[in-house]
Amino acid sequence: MNAHPGPVAPPAIRTTCPYCGVGCGVLARPDGLGGLAVEGDPDHPANCGRLCSKGSALGETVGLEGRLLHPMVEGRRASWDDALGRVAGDLSRIVAEHGPDAVAFYLSGQLLTEDYYVANKLMKGFVGSGNVDTNSRLCMSSSVAGHRRAFGADIVPGCYADLDEADLIVLVGSNAAWCHPILFRRMLDNRARRGAKIVVVDPRRSASADEADLFLPVAAGQDTALFCGLLVHLAESGALDADFLGGRTEGFGEALARAREIAPDPASVARATGIAEADLAAFYDLFRTREKVVTCYSQGVNQSAQGTDKVGAIVNCHLATGRIGRPGMGPLSLTGQPNAMGGREVGGLANMLAAHMNYLPAEIDRVGRFWDAPRMARREGLKAVALFDAIDRGEVRALWVMATNPAVSLPDADRVRASLAKLDLLVVSENVASNDTTSRGAHVLLPAAAWGEKDGTVTNSERRISRQRAVLPLPGEAKPDWWIVSAVAARMGFASAFPYRKAADIFREHAALTAFENGGERVLDLGGLADLGDRGYDDLAPVQWPVGADGEGTARLFAERPFQTPDGRARFVAPALPRLATETSEAYPFVLNTGRIRDQWHTMTRSGRSPRLGSHRPAPFVELHPADAARLGLGDGDLARVSTAMGSCVLETRLAEGQPPGTLFSPIHWSGETSSDGRIGALVHDHVDPFSGQPEMKASPAAITPEPMPLRGFLLSRLPIGLPDGTWWARAAIEGGTGTLFAARGSIGRIAAWAPALVPGAEIADYLDAGAGVYRLAAFVEGRLEAVFFAGPAAARPHWEAARALFAAEAEGRGARQALSGRNAGPDPGPLVCACFGVGLATICDAIRTKGATSTEAIGAALRAGTNCGSCLPELRRILASEAATPANERLSDSLVVR
Ligand SMILES: Nc1nc2c(c(=O)[nH]1)N[C@H]1C(S)=C(S)[C@@H](COP(=O)(O)OP(=O)(O)OC[C@H]3O[C@@H](n4cnc5c(=O)[nH]c(N)nc54)[C@H](O)[C@@H]3O)O[C@H]1N2
Ligand SMILES: Nc1nc2c(c(=O)[nH]1)N[C@H]1C(S)=C(S)[C@@H](COP(=O)(O)OP(=O)(O)OC[C@H]3O[C@@H](n4cnc5c(=O)[nH]c(N)nc54)[C@H](O)[C@@H]3O)O[C@H]1N2
Numbered sequence: 063m064n065a066h067p068g069p070v071a072p073p074a075i076r077t078t079c080p081y082c083g084v085g086c087g088v089l090a091r092p093d094g095l096g097g098l099a100v101e102g103d104p105d106h107p108a109n110c111g112r113l114c115s116k117g118s119a120l121g122e123t124v125g126l127e128g129r130l131l132h133p134m135v136e137g138r139r140a141s142w143d144d145a146l147g148r149v150a151g152d153l154s155r156i157v158a159e160h161g162p163d164a165v166a167f168y169l170s171g172q173l174l175t176e177d178y179y180v181a182n183k184l185m186k187g188f189v190g191s192g193n194v195d196t197n198s199r200l201c202m203s204s205s206v207a208g209h210r211r212a213f214g215a216d217i218v219p220g221c222y223a224d225l226d227e228a229d230l231i232v233l234v235g236s237n238a239a240w241c242h243p244i245l246f247r248r249m250l251d252n253r254a255r256r257g258a259k260i261v262v263v264d265p266r267r268s269a270s271a272d273e274a275d276l277f278l279p280v281a282a283g284q285d286t287a288l289f290c291g292l293l294v295h296l297a298e299s300g301a302l303d304a305d306f307l308g309g310r311t312e313g314f315g316e317a318l319a320r321a322r323e324i325a326p327d328p329a330s331v332a333r334a335t336g337i338a339e340a341d342l343a344a345f346y347d348l349f350r351t352r353e354k355v356v357t358c359y360s361q362g363v364n365q366s367a368q369g370t371d372k373v374g375a376i377v378n379c380h381l382a383t384g385r386i387g388r389p390g391m392g393p394l395s396l397t398g399q400p401n402a403m404g405g406r407e408v409g410g411l412a413n414m415l416a417a418h419m420n421y422l423p424a425e426i427d428r429v430g431r432f433w434d435a436p437r438m439a440r441r442e443g444l445k446a447v448a449l450f451d452a453i454d455r456g457e458v459r460a461l462w463v464m465a466t467n468p469a470v471s472l473p474d475a476d477r478v479r480a481s482l483a484k485l486d487l488l489v490v491s492e493n494v495a496s497n498d499t500t501s502r503g504a505h506v507l508l509p510a511a512a513w514g515e516k517d518g519t520v521t522n523s524e525r526r527i528s529r530q531r532a533v534l535p536l537p538g539e540a541k542p543d544w545w546i547v548s549a550v551a552a553r554m555g556f557a558s559a560f561p562y563r564k565a566a567d568i569f570r571e572h573a574a575l576t577a578f579e580n581g582g583e584r585v586l587d588l589g590g591l592a593d594l595g596d597r598g599y600d601d602l603a604p605v606q607w608p609v610g611a612d613g614e615g616t617a618r619l620f621a622e623r624p625f626q627t628p629d630g631r632a633r634f635v636a637p638a639l640p641r642l643a644t645e646t647s648e649a650y651p652f653v654l655n656t657g658r659i660r661d662q663w664h665t666m667t668r669s670g671r672s673p674r675l676g677s678h679r680p681a682p683f684v685e686l687h688p689a690d691a692a693r694l695g696l697g698d699g700d701l702a703r704v705s706t707a708m709g710s711c712v713l714e715t716r717l718a719e720g721q722p723p724g725t726l727f728s729p730i731h732w733s734g735e736t737s738s739d740g741r742i743g744a745l746v747h748d749h750v751d752p753f754s755g756q757p758e759m760k761a762s763p764a765a766i767t768p769e770p771m772p773l774r775g776f777l778l779s780r781l782p783i784g785l786p787d788g789t790w791w792a793r794a795a796i797e798g799g800t801g802t803l804f805a806a807r808g809s810i811g812r813i814a815a816w817a818p819a820l821v822p823g824a825e826i827a828d829y830l831d832a833g834a835g836v837y838r839l840a841a842f843v844e845g846r847l848e849a850v851f852f853a854g855p856a857a858a859r860p861h862w863e864a865a866r867a868l869f870a871a872e873a874e875g876r877g878a879r880q881a882l883s884g885r886n887a888g889p890d891p892g893p894l895v896c897a898c899f900g901v902g903l904a905t906i907c908d909a910i911r912t913k914g915a916t917s918t919e920a921i922g923a924a925l926r927a928g929t930n931c932g933s934c935l936p937e938l939r940r941i942l943a944s945e946a947a948t949p950a951n952e953r954l955s956d957s958l959v960v961r
């Protein structure tokens with residue numbers, strides 16, 4: 063096995079999880095062989111020692127298989143000198159020939175603040191274009207725009223401790239149980255300890271909704287109506303905070319008038335949102351009577367063609383009741399990526415300049431003097447969707463992508479993928495050698511340091527800056543992203559402005575810029591950290607900005623401190639009438655919603671390496687209501703083609719009562735690397751919010767039809783193996799190799815004809831039962847089991863758990879040639895439910911039936927399942943309910959959980 067070249071095993075190092083915006087502290091202990099043991103940092107205020115399934119599995123993701131370890135130019139290995147020379151030379155030439163706006167950087171909330179700062183400085187101060195945008199455009203930009211409209215700057219007023227102190231927590235368009243599990247755990251703790259109520263607003267019954275005290279199944283896009291109705295209710299029931307309204311805000315009159323147009327009475331809100339009037343009344347009542355309210359929101363709010371207005375409608379209700387910046391109260395945007403916030407701070411969005419300054423002449427002048435920049439950008443650059451349109455039209459000719467996979471994650475992703483091929487220069491800084499973006503004709507690939515190797519800072523959802531520290535040595539020729547950008551800047555002739563030798567140099571400069579000529583008018587002020595020594599930077603404890611001269615952070619803002627508007631008052635917003643950008647039609651009668659699953663991260667380049675994480679949901683799927691499925695002749699686990707005007711996918715169906723009729727839900731994680739037909743981005747419309755430019759990724763009109771394939775099967779192999787064209791497949795990491803689920807047309811005889819050639823040179827033992835339509839194969843190389851292949855009729859779809867256990871055992875030298883006999887290596891644990899302790903569905907059902915484990919606590923006591931991060935608790939409760947409700951002979955119908 064390829065491993066990091068680490069000789070000795072030093073003690074645990076404090077660092078920060080590279081996944082979600084909760085920003086959990088991690089203690090990482092290198093094993094000296096390139097691997098890592100991780101546990102939650104008990105001293106980090108975000109998680110106090112806990113980690114979710116993804117964080118706990120980090121150690122499984124640091125191997126070097128598939129890593130990009132050397133610079134590549136035109137598909138060939140190159141020296142750093144040649145690669146950097148090519149990038150700098152081509153960028154300079156294209157700028158000289160076509161002007162600075164012909165080049166662009168596309169960055170990511172997975173870069174560190176230091177990386178982001180340097181890239182932003184190079185483009186906006188030295189190339190002279192505003193064309194720096196980031197995947198945060200797809201993620202947080204409606205929250206950014208909403209904050210700027212209401213508060214005058216992109217500022218989150220509250221903090222996580224508010225979740226411990228709130229009496230009501232409202233989750234709007236957030237599946238925190240799966241996407242911010244450690245914060246969700248804090249909310250549940252609050253409920254258990256002090257009786258907080260949890261309300262979830264989501265069109266589908268998500269895992270979070272399952273846990274809620276009140277679930278409001280809002281019609282897609284109608285959140286504005288719901289919160290306008292709330293504002294009207296608060297006004298009419300005398301619940302307004304007159305002092306706060308009068309002394310601290312502007313614009314209430316217009317906002318209320320608009321709310322009355324949109325939501326004149328509860329009946330009209332019920333009609334617009336589809337929520338029962340009694341549930342609306344219960345929610346409005348809770349919000350009115352429980353003063354300590356935190357409203358958390360995420361992509362169900364942001365990823366909408368009216369996302370900024372949705373944010374406005376929510377914030378309005380907090381402003382109207384003066385519930386902002388006080389303990390247990392406030393709107394709280396849950397950021398997605400580990401450094402979504404840090405990127406916003408340095409100016410990584412095309413419509414912001416740097417350090418929360420914009421493109422006003424005085425601000426351009428100030429930043430220009432600070433940077434001593436020869437060529438300041440004078441206007442906003444292109445936002446992500448517009449940027450890729452400009453690439454398609456040939457106006458932008460050079461693109462440098464860092465730490466994001468736009469060929470998968472942008473809307474209308476097939477067109478994006480095609481337009482990458484039109485570029486004169488495509489540079490990709492990456493951790494992995496191959497993803498859907500690098501494999502689209504990148505001219506230059508630059509090997510970047512990955513999590514565990516990088517050193518710098520990230521900012522989480524509560525403005526808390528934490529250190530990511532290097533735990534492993536840099537592998538191959540990989541370099542930190544900031545180093546790569548600085549080296550290109552130097553070759554473009556700007557060496558003196560990019561003299562950085564280490565991340566600390568950049569952090570100090572960034573901190574100094576936030577404080578530069580800042581007489582208190584900019585809240586983002588890290589002045590207290592601008593003189594941090596190298597040692598102080600190394601030891602920096604997690605701290606929330608703004609950071610005063612004494613180095614002390616700030617938990618909450620705006621209870622007293624003026625807002626960052628010219629008059630210091632917050633602004634109410636009068637939102638537009640809620641509607642979706644594209645309506646359904648006869649051809650596309652369903653609304654396609656997209657989002658995340660518990661155990662995968664984005665395009666799976668990291669989480670996809672973990673066998674534990676891969677077994678929760680191993681194939682791309684579409685969830686639909688059983689009544690829709692019945693009408694279309696679809697059963698659970700069948701294959702279906704989902705299409706929109708943009709493109710189509712073939713996905714496994716999952717029947718879900720919690721998916722409203724007429725709607726579909728699909729996860730975003732599968733790419734061309736992990737599936738034949740599972741790139742959901744190819745189906746998503748590219749309509750954007752007028753203020754933020756964020757695309758509506760949660761509501762594309764779609765059609766769904768059966769895609770019958772008579773044969774289904776699986777292939778387990780030590781190395782990934784490609785299947786013949788026309789085969790549907792999805793790939794996941796398994797113990798000891800790669801697992802591929804597949805479906806095929808044709809006869810079992812045809813499969814028996816091509817399968818033996820899959821592992822050239824291997825000793826093949828195979829077996830065809832043409833009558834039963836079953837074919838099995840085992841391939842051995844030097845006596846070692848190299849691959850297991852199984853195909854059978856789709857109607858009796860083979861399960862792979864037993865074979866996987868056998869394959870894993872064989873990888874460790876146990877097991878035998880039982881693969882062909884179909885005998886198990888041990889009891890089949892069934893599909894994975896608890897990823898932290900590796901507990902499967904069958905084991906859980908067995909404990910319920912034979913050990914009388916009839917509560918989540920009892921299951922936890924018997925099997926440990928659900929006792930660590932708790933993100934499988936909703937699933938455990940569902941299993942308990944189904945076991946209780948199902949006659950013994952029909953149990954374990956696994957439409958319930960996973961296949
Ligand atoms: N496991 C896991 N966790 C992650 C990530 C991951 O890839 N995997 N990614 C991280 C990132 S970058 C992000 S941005 C966050 C995202 O975190 P979330 O926003 O919580 O995740 P999503 O699944 O994208 O969407 C949340 C919910 O919005 C709902 N929704 C759709 N349309 C509407 C609507 O019109 N109104 C309302 N109210 N709700 C709607 C969806 O049904 C979905 O349940 O997760 C972070 N955490
Ligand atoms: N339909 C639909 N589409 C969506 C969404 C949705 O809900 N629905 N959500 C959107 C959201 S919120 C987000 S955040 C995006 C996420 O989408 P992406 O950002 O495209 O997804 P990732 O898989 O995280 O891509 C990160 C890439 O950077 C590499 N990488 C990781 N760390 C580093 C590093 O330190 N340096 C360098 N140079 N490379 C690194 C990884 O190997 C990986 O290839 O997807 C968006 N797209």
Ligand code: SF4
Nearest residue numbers: 079081082086114117
């Ligand atoms: S909640 Fe999980 S994924 Fe998010 S930072 Fe914490 S451990 Fe990482």
Ligand SMILES: [Mo]
Nearest residue numbers: 200201398399
């Ligand atoms: Mo995101």
